[in-house]
Amino acid sequence: MKYEEHTLSPPWVHLPTRYGKFRARSYDFNDQEHLVLTLGEVTQGPVLVRIHSECLTGDVFHSLRCDCGQQLEFAMERIVALNKGVIIYLRGHEGRGIGLKQKLAAYSLQDQGMDTVDANLSLGLPVDARSYDAAVAILHDLQVKEIDLLTNNPEKLARLEASSLVIRNRIAVQTTIHPITQKYLQTKRDRMGHLLEIDADESKAK
Secondary structure, eight states, X not given: OOOBOOSSOOXXXXXXXXXXXXXXXXXXXXXXXXXXXXXXXXXXXXXXXXXXXXXXXXXXXXXXXXXXXXXXXHHHHHHHHHTOEEEEEETTXXXXXXXXXXXXXXXXXXXXXXXXXXXXXXXXXXXXXXOOHHHHHHHHHTTOOEEEEEOSOHHHHHHHHTSSOEEEEEEOOOEEOOHHHHHHHHHHHHHHOOOOOEETTTTEEO
């Protein structure tokens, strides 16, 4: 499995952020452009990896309906602290793969009382339509073989374990719980099996 080569392969560029200085480049896979950030020498030893699904509302507009933006920031902070790691930002994953328009339609149903699972199903859509094939191909291209995976999602973990990658550890992603976000996180835990410990007193999700 390989990503689609550009006629002229895109270069690595410097991407300074408020968390630290990364290198970045794009990858094409199945007509979708993905973004990869790296820090340090990622071909040697276990590497901390965050495979992050695109979420315009959470990542850009800091929506409190999800914790996506906070998860991305947490991953960047952890990688900078270690001075080594990879973030793969998967495009086409909006709304767990249903797209922005349908995600907003699901939000409308959630405003009427449904949870995120029932809203998707009521629209005739899958609860989670994401594929992680692009991430596996990109990690192979980066020559990353053994990873510590930043995720709370057991399905993502299972998909990566089914590839030829070696998953050494799963690292929990901790985000601060807001009252608006809490129901969403409880649904992910109770109906989608996400590995979350929600303690309102501590205001932490693990």
